[in-house]
Structures are given as structure tokens and as C-alpha cells.
Amino acid sequence: MTPDTRARVRVTPTRLADGRELIYFDDSEPYVSGGATRRLDDPRPLPDRFAPAADGHLPTGPELRRDPLTGEWVAMAAHRMNRTFLPPADANPLAPATPGAAYQDGEIPAEDYDVVVFENRFPSLLRVPGASDEVTLLDDEDLWETRAATGRCEVVCFSSDATASLRTVSPQRMRTIIEAWAHRTTALNATEGVEQVFAFENRGKEIGVTLHHPHGQIYALPYLAPRTARMLETAREHRARTGRVLGRDVLEAELRHGTRVVLESEHWVAYVPFAARWPVEVHLVPRRDVPDLPALSDDERADLATTYLELLRRLDLFFVDDDTAIPLPYISGWHQAPARQGREDWRLSLQLFSVLRAPGKLKYLAGVESGVAAWVSDTTPERIARRLQEIA
Amino acid sequence: MTPDTRARVRVTPTRLADGRELIYFDDSEPYVSGGATRRLDDPRPLPDRFAPAADGHLPTGPELRRDPLTGEWVAMAAHRMNRTFLPPADANPLAPATPGAAYQDGEIPAEDYDVVVFENRFPSLLRVPGASDEVTLLDDEDLWETRAATGRCEVVCFSSDATASLRTVSPQRMRTIIEAWAHRTTALNATEGVEQVFAFENRGKEIGVTLHHPHGQIYALPYLAPRTARMLETAREHRARTGRVLGRDVLEAELRHGTRVVLESEHWVAYVPFAARWPVEVHLVPRRDVPDLPALSDDERADLATTYLELLRRLDLFFVDDDTAIPLPYISGWHQAPARQGREDWRLSLQLFSVLRAPGKLKYLAGVESGVAAWVSDTTPERIARRLQEIA
Incomplete structure (x- = not known):
């Protein structure tokens, strides 16, 4: 018998302390996002991402530069936002919150979850309020085209179990992940300036993955990838x-x-x-x-x-x-x-x-x-x- | 004073036992390739690369396939020639020959050398005699375009000293390497079917280099790389x-x-x-x-x-x-x-x-x-x- 994977997904959008969007995709009773006792407000003292710095400067987002030799855009993510709140190297920011803990390093303020999507805290692509998609020339040089690296980087948690992998989730959970990918594709395709949505997964230390909690990523690009x-x-x-x-x-x-x-x-x-x-x-x-x-x-x-x-x-x-x-x-x-x-x-x-x-x-x-x-x-x-x- | 790097390079083309070309680029007296006592005939019992196999089949070279989704050619090097004579893993095939040794694993049959270029024994690109550059369809499918991966892969030894690196060679030796690159570019550009000559060096175990003897490579491609x-x-x-x-x-x-x-x-x-x-x-x-x-x-x-x-x-x-x-x-x-x-x-x-x-x-x-x-x-x-x- 084919397992019943008919979608029964409850979608609950919320915000993290710094304003980032986080969306629960729940597929099991009692829906995590529906039980107020288990879902928390983000307790972290994260500053608003887009607040002016102490010197009054507005934050700048990442930048795109056009490679004059190939015509291809390259994202420069060194202009990343405030990285003060980097979690310790051994922390798992995708773990569910611990009940009763006063502060937690995790990104997900819920004591359990099925599938969660949220905006990456250190994105390569980010639309800062007021950003324009216009091309400007650095130092007035015709060959030095730059523009804001608008777009969005999201993280998709496949399971609340850090020892699981995409391969070991149930068919029902895999179906929920598919629903999450489709939901984000629709939403991001409709977002200002987005040209392409690419959902992907990197698995294994051999390709540089250091966070083994099962997760994927979604990039909404403001240009067509080469x-x-x-x-x-x-x-x-x-x-x-x-x-x-x-x-x-x-x-x-x-x-x-x-x-x-x-x-x-x-x-x-x-x-x-x-x-x-x-x-x-x-x-x-x-x-x-x-x-x-x-x-x-x-x-x-x-x-x-x-x-x-x-x-x-x-x-x-x-x-x-x-x-x-x-x-x-x-x-x-x-x-x-x-x-x-x-x-x-x-x-x-x-x-x-x-x-x-x-x-x-x-x-x-x-x-x-x-x-x-x-x-x-x-x-x-x-x-x-x-x-x-x-x-x- | 600028070091005198004026070219005084003697170019001596020879052949290895299996028919591959090997070219000495000597810049110092006594020129290695000029001293018959120091240059050897390749003593190895390597079979002719292009000889028919025991079953009478002629060797087939590597293949190019066109990726139907991008139009780009991809070389398939699994069809490589006879790999019977693989040297042991800890051997250094770029070391000079040892005087008096009856048999040696090295590729270079000379007791010393300045700069040497030779055809790679296990090339990704190789023109087998009689190969055509025409495109043929696998199984008669329009989207399955293949052709012989003609062209050539060469190895450039920068020094006979296995512990050196390109950085540590003398300006004179660097000049000889430049002469070798230029010589090979001219010769390979003039070779049937070659569209592009790319000379490159990979250095460091971090990018998968296992042979630390200082060397580079030259690929003569039968198509324009993407x-x-x-x-x-x-x-x-x-x-x-x-x-x-x-x-x-x-x-x-x-x-x-x-x-x-x-x-x-x-x-x-x-x-x-x-x-x-x-x-x-x-x-x-x-x-x-x-x-x-x-x-x-x-x-x-x-x-x-x-x-x-x-x-x-x-x-x-x-x-x-x-x-x-x-x-x-x-x-x-x-x-x-x-x-x-x-x-x-x-x-x-x-x-x-x-x-x-x-x-x-x-x-x-x-x-x-x-x-x-x-x-x-x-x-x-x-x-x-x-x-x-x-x-x-």
C-alpha cells in the first residue's frame, strides 16, 4: 500500500526578534505552531537587522558586481550585516528550543517542529529597505557595474532531530518538505526583483558542510544564474x-x-x-x-x-x-x-x-x-x- | 641589476618507449639533452600505445559528449588507454633516472634535466590514429552527440628537484618554463583539430594534488572551453x-x-x-x-x-x-x-x-x-x- 502522503500542512508565518521571517510547516497533530504552550516568542536580544548603527549609518546589504570579462554577476557577501551574535562553533542553531531555558542560541523558538523555513541570519543576498535594483558604476568606470545583491537566502530545516537526514525522514515529512519548497517558490517568485528560486541541499563534510542537522537552503536570486x-x-x-x-x-x-x-x-x-x-x-x-x-x-x-x-x-x-x-x-x-x-x-x-x-x-x-x-x-x-x- | 634571463634554450624532442613525445628544454651547460652519456633511451617495456590489443581490437581514445541541456562538451576519460603500467603510489614518475638502474618507474629517461615536457600517459584528451573530429550520434538519437576527445594532455616538469616549487626556481629556469609554454602553444595551436591551448598549474594537497614534484599541465582542447x-x-x-x-x-x-x-x-x-x-x-x-x-x-x-x-x-x-x-x-x-x-x-x-x-x-x-x-x-x-x- 502506498503511504498516505496527502498534504495536511498547516503554514504559520512568524517573525524572529530581529525581524526575519520564520515559517512553520506542521503536518502532525498537535500542530506545533498551533499549541501556544510549545511555540515561543524569540527570546533573544537580537537588534533589528535594519536599524541604524551607533554612528547613525544605515546598514548596507551585500553587493553584486558584474565580471567585465564574462558579463556574469558575482555576489560579494563580505558586506554582511552585524555578525555580533554568531553562535558558538559547537552550537546547533537548528535545534528546537529547550523548555524553560532563559536564553537559547537556537534560531527556532519552538520546543519542537516538523519543518521550518526561515531567513538566513548571514545572507549572501538581502533586500535592505530602500534598496534599488538599478546598476551603478563604481568610481564612474563603465566596466565596474555594481548593484545591490537583493534577493533572499532561506534555510529549510527538514527535521527537528539533529541526527536524522533527508533520507531518513518519513514519506509524510518528505511531502511536507515538498510543500515548503513549493510554497517558498511561489512566494519568492512573486517578490520584487527576484528572477529565479533555487532550492538545494549540501550534504556531507566532504563538501564543507559543518552543520549536520538536516537542512537545505533556498536562494532567491535577483538575476538569472549563469x-x-x-x-x-x-x-x-x-x-x-x-x-x-x-x-x-x-x-x-x-x-x-x-x-x-x-x-x-x-x-x-x-x-x-x-x-x-x-x-x-x-x-x-x-x-x-x-x-x-x-x-x-x-x-x-x-x-x-x-x-x-x-x-x-x-x-x-x-x-x-x-x-x-x-x-x-x-x-x-x-x-x-x-x-x-x-x-x-x-x-x-x-x-x-x-x-x-x-x-x-x-x-x-x-x-x-x-x-x-x-x-x-x-x-x-x-x-x-x-x-x-x-x-x- | 636585473638577472640575465635571455633565452638560451636548447629544445630536444625525443620519444618514450610507447611512442609518446618527450621534449627537453635545456638552459645550462652541459646541456642535459646534449650529453649522450646522461640521456638514456627509455628502458621500459611499455607497449606501443596504439598497438592492437590481444583480441585484435584497436585502442579507442577518450570520448566527448555534448550535454544536451547546456550544449557544452564533457570529456569522458574512463575509456583511457591500457593502465597496466601504473607506477606504485609512492613512486615519483617525474624524478630523473637513477644512474645504472636497470629499470625505473620514472617517465623521464635522463639522469638530470632542466625543464621537460611530455605527453601524459593517461590523457583525458588523445588523438588515436585514424580518429575523426566528426560528430556522431549515439544510438541514432539527435540529442546524444559524441565525438572523439582528440587533443592532447602534456605534463611540464618545472625542475628535476622534487622538493622545489615554481616559486623557488631561478629566474633563468622560470624563463625556460615560459619558453616551453610558448613553444608548446605554437606547436599545439598548429595541430589538427586543436581549438585552444590551456597551460595551468595545480599546487597543493588542498586541491587534490598528490604528486608534489613541481609540475604543470597543458591541455590542447578540440573545442572552445565554455x-x-x-x-x-x-x-x-x-x-x-x-x-x-x-x-x-x-x-x-x-x-x-x-x-x-x-x-x-x-x-x-x-x-x-x-x-x-x-x-x-x-x-x-x-x-x-x-x-x-x-x-x-x-x-x-x-x-x-x-x-x-x-x-x-x-x-x-x-x-x-x-x-x-x-x-x-x-x-x-x-x-x-x-x-x-x-x-x-x-x-x-x-x-x-x-x-x-x-x-x-x-x-x-x-x-x-x-x-x-x-x-x-x-x-x-x-x-x-x-x-x-x-x-x-
Whole structure:
């Protein structure tokens, strides 16, 4: 029997002490956010993020600069807001609050929660009140274009259990996470100046993750990211040449041969892409042409919850060392249609990849990849697919 | 007095036992390659690289596949040639040969050398005899474009001393390395199917370097790398709009303000770029409009030798921990004009950058960078420049 993952999510927006938004997505009775005895006001003495400094200066947000050699925007996050209240290195800011504690380092003022989304305290992108999206020239130089790095960075807590991982949550909780992603995509797409919403997860110390409490992130970008712009351009060229949606043709070719297909469900297909760049790489796509997460039907979301979990289960069996499965360090991200263009050409996909090429061995990006973005894979897509097929 | 770095380089091409090319660049009497008693024929029983296998099959080279979602070529190097003769993990294949030894694991059959370039034994790019540069479709699918990963991968040994580094070589030796880069650029640009020559160095275990003998690499690519294509496109747009060379305008703006200029010599300028992406990043460019290394004058090469060494000296003082300077792990690469187009729009530059953001702390490429190529810097170009200026 398919687990019942029908959405029963209660969404409760609140504010933290410094004005940041925090939103509870509760899926279980008694809803955490509904029980006043368990949800707290943020007790921390955080100053308002946008209050003037002691010298009267208004806070400045992060900045974007256009690389004159490539035309690409680069965010400079050193102009970050007041970092006085950095938690101690061993603290877990995603842990639920401890009942009765007078002060807590955590970001989430509730004694328990299901799924929570909140604005990152030290964001790379932030719209400071009064910020303009206009381009200005530094020192009047035509080639030195800057603008405010407006947009937003959010954190998504997948579970209140610091020892869990996305793979170990229940199908019901995974469904709630999907609802949270879709909710934030809709809200952020509608926000002033946002061009693209990218929801992603970094897992594993091998890629620099130091906070192991299961969580993901959402970036609402005030420009089209270079890879997204390239994908959109490629999809538009394909449409102009063939009249068809590129993502659909890619999927149909994969299904026609099946060589690299690693997982199929009623509404979803996972395959290793034809030109996989990473030692492990899988794309998970809907069977129907859908531009983004909010456009998924109820059935597609329910199916995604169980299919995503099954994919993560198999990926954690990909590498085995001395009969012990190695939890896969990975990066996963939802490629969604841009906020203000290209919906008709875009097709939703989850890209999940790993830098681990063998137990204890990482793929490093060296000169040819970091310098000129010429990619070299040390394996083949078919080899990756065979391994995932044999795990099934 | 400026050290005399006038080129006195003797170039001696030879072949290794398996047919790979090896070229000595000697700059000191008695020239190593000229003394028959010191240069050996490769004594190893390596089979011809291109000989048929026991089953009669001809070897296949690496493959390129076009990513249908971005249009970019990705090299698949798993189809590598016979790897039977892998040296033991602790061997140093770049060490000079030991006099009198019957067999040696090293790649260089000479008892000493100044600078040596040879074809990588396990290349990501290789033209197998008879290979065509035509695109073919895998399984007849329009979206599955493949072609032979022709081109060439070479190794450049900077010194016969395994404990040296590029920073510690003499100005004369640095000049010889520059001659070797220029020589190889000219030769490879003229090679069938080559579109671009990229000479680079990866230094430091932090970026995955396991062989610490000082060396660099040269990739001759049979396609324009994505970042190079983007840079060329941007330079062409600039020319169309302004009638000027983009790289020259970028340099002039830097010189006009000086804020990010960190080193100046008669012929060269080093600056931190306006939109630096990495925790440490410097561009080193000639004052004159020059498309590539072969186009540098004798004086420019001589000046480059000392200026490059001075830049490396300062970079190794960038991070200090407990009064101890931390040798900077870095990637450096020469952005040269493509082989068959764009020479009039291109301007030579060395890009040198590091993933180290503090002693013991690395910048990792996480979801937003690896997934959609949206870059976030945690510092500012001006802060990087100030540090390099204070070292001077």
C-alpha cells in the first residue's frame, strides 16, 4: 500500500526578534505552531537587522558586481550585516528550543517542529529597505557595474532531530518538505526583483558542510544564474529548431533506450544524464511537462515524496567499503523555471550529484575545470547507471 | 641589476618507449639533452600505445559528449588507454633516472634535466590514429552527440628537484618554463583539430594534488572551453560596442585608480579583478596588447620571469598562522587566444586563484555555485588587494 502522503500542512508565518521571517510547516497533530504552550516568542536580544548603527549609518546589504570579462554577476557577501551574535562553533542553531531555558542560541523558538523555513541570519543576498535594483558604476568606470545583491537566502530545516537526514525522514515529512519548497517558490517568485528560486541541499563534510542537522537552503536570486541562463538559451534554441520542449525530448530519449534509467514511478523518472560530469550524478524529472514545483499536482507530489526517498536510499548504497555502505556526500538542487520568463520552455528537474569518486577519494576541480570550465569525467554515465540499477 | 634571463634554450624532442613525445628544454651547460652519456633511451617495456590489443581490437581514445541541456562538451576519460603500467603510489614518475638502474618507474629517461615536457600517459584528451573530429550520434538519437576527445594532455616538469616549487626556481629556469609554454602553444595551436591551448598549474594537497614534484599541465582542447567561449563572446560584444579591446580597457581602468593593483613592472601589471570570485585571486597581464605567450617579446618574457616569481613570493606570504607563512595552494592558468579565431579581440592573462580562505579553511563550491554557477565571495577584491599591497 502506498503511504498516505496527502498534504495536511498547516503554514504559520512568524517573525524572529530581529525581524526575519520564520515559517512553520506542521503536518502532525498537535500542530506545533498551533499549541501556544510549545511555540515561543524569540527570546533573544537580537537588534533589528535594519536599524541604524551607533554612528547613525544605515546598514548596507551585500553587493553584486558584474565580471567585465564574462558579463556574469558575482555576489560579494563580505558586506554582511552585524555578525555580533554568531553562535558558538559547537552550537546547533537548528535545534528546537529547550523548555524553560532563559536564553537559547537556537534560531527556532519552538520546543519542537516538523519543518521550518526561515531567513538566513548571514545572507549572501538581502533586500535592505530602500534598496534599488538599478546598476551603478563604481568610481564612474563603465566596466565596474555594481548593484545591490537583493534577493533572499532561506534555510529549510527538514527535521527537528539533529541526527536524522533527508533520507531518513518519513514519506509524510518528505511531502511536507515538498510543500515548503513549493510554497517558498511561489512566494519568492512573486517578490520584487527576484528572477529565479533555487532550492538545494549540501550534504556531507566532504563538501564543507559543518552543520549536520538536516537542512537545505533556498536562494532567491535577483538575476538569472549563469548555468540557468545557459539552460534557458539551449531550451529556446531547441524550441526554435524543433518546436518541442527540450527537457521532454531528453526524457523521451532516455526512456526509449533505458540504458541510463535507474528508477521509475507512476509520475517520475530518474536517470543518469547522457553527459554526466560528476562521479555520481542523477536527474529526477516528472513524466509530465511541469515548469516548477508549485505546478506539480497532488498525485505528483505524493509520488515524489516516496520516489525521492527511494533514490536517496539507493545513493547511500552506491559506495561500499569493507561491506559498509558509505553515506553519499552530495549536492542536490531543483532547476525550476525562472520567475519572469521561459516557463513554456522549461521543464522541472532535480539534479543530484556527488564529488565522491570512490570511498575516501574526491573529485577536485582543478585548472581545466575551475579555470576554463572544461569538464573531464573519470567514469562514464553508463557505469554510474549500472551501479544504481544493480542496487535496485 | 636585473638577472640575465635571455633565452638560451636548447629544445630536444625525443620519444618514450610507447611512442609518446618527450621534449627537453635545456638552459645550462652541459646541456642535459646534449650529453649522450646522461640521456638514456627509455628502458621500459611499455607497449606501443596504439598497438592492437590481444583480441585484435584497436585502442579507442577518450570520448566527448555534448550535454544536451547546456550544449557544452564533457570529456569522458574512463575509456583511457591500457593502465597496466601504473607506477606504485609512492613512486615519483617525474624524478630523473637513477644512474645504472636497470629499470625505473620514472617517465623521464635522463639522469638530470632542466625543464621537460611530455605527453601524459593517461590523457583525458588523445588523438588515436585514424580518429575523426566528426560528430556522431549515439544510438541514432539527435540529442546524444559524441565525438572523439582528440587533443592532447602534456605534463611540464618545472625542475628535476622534487622538493622545489615554481616559486623557488631561478629566474633563468622560470624563463625556460615560459619558453616551453610558448613553444608548446605554437606547436599545439598548429595541430589538427586543436581549438585552444590551456597551460595551468595545480599546487597543493588542498586541491587534490598528490604528486608534489613541481609540475604543470597543458591541455590542447578540440573545442572552445565554455568559459573561454564566454570570454571571447564578451570581448567581441565589447569591440562591437566600443571598437576597443576589452582586456585593454579592463587594465586601463585598474591602472587609472590603482586600488586593486598589487604589482607593476616595466612590462607587466598584476591586479585583483573587480569581481574576484575566489578568496584569493590575481590577474597578471602584459601592458601591451598581446594575444598569447608566443606573441611576447624577448623583453616581455624576461620581465615575466622575475615578475611571476615575485608574485608567487608574495602569495606565499598572504596567509600567516602563528607567525608561519602558509604556502598558498593555488590554481593558475594562462588564458590565451583561441587557436583559430578571435586573436584580434583577445588579450593574454594569467589567472591565479586559491580556494584557501583562511589557514586551514577552504572555500567549497556548494549548491549555488556547482548547481547553477551563481558565485558568492566571502571577501571583497579590495580586501584581497590590500593584503597583497601590504606584503610588498
